[in-house]
Amino acid sequence: MDGSVIGLVVLVAIAVAIVYILRKSIVMVRGDRTMVVERRGKYHRTLTSGLHMIAPFIDRVQAHANQREQVVTIQTQTLATSDGGQVTIEPSNVSYAIVDPHDTDTADPTVVEELEAAVTTALDQLASSMSEAQFYTVSHQLPARLTELLNESAPRWGVRVTSVQLGHIRVP
Structure with missing residues (x-):
């Protein structure tokens, strides 16, 4: 060459x-x-x-x-109230947005699993603190209260909960 x-x-x-x-x-x-x-x-x-x-x-x-708002569907839940009754909540939606991708990426388990567990725990706590009748009476206030409770833990996962929409609440 x-x-x-x-x-x-x-x-x-x-x-x-x-x-x-x-x-x-x-x-x-x-x-x-x-x-x-x-x-x-x-x-x-x-x-x-x-x-x-x-x-x-x-x-x-x-x-x-x-970065867009995302939605997690929480399955039907049956909750025990303080008076021994039960309340069933049809599938609910939790809307959230990622605010810190680094925390979201390192969150283990995933953000969706964390939100599902947090909603279930919060609803259990709220239901067990009131009677069936009280729960049904204040049901319109529950989404705002749940959003507030979830946003206390959400920064650990790098998200902000924007809204909670509860499904139909049935009292047997």
Whole structure:
């Protein structure tokens, strides 16, 4: 091979390497998402919407988080009241938004499981503190109270509960 062919091959290899490194360095984040970046396996930063540069081979996009409001459906629950009665709540919806993707990503178990458990526990506590009649009477106040209770724990999971919609409440 003559020198110009070898030079051309080296030039093409360098160009391919530069394009590859640039491709790994530039990250585009859509408007409704965020990305968690880890550097050497530890949290480094959170990328919001827009064009970002990361250090290739050192930084790694660990997680993508959807910033839009999301809904979790809580299955039908039968709760015991303080007077020994039972109240059944049809499926309910909990709306939440991710406010800290790093905490959401590291939450174990998942945010959905945590919210389901928190709603179940909160409803059990509320039902056991009042009679059947009281529970039914204050049922219109329960969504606001549940939202307040959930937002006390939600920051640990990196979310904010925006609303709770209870299904039909049946008193046997």
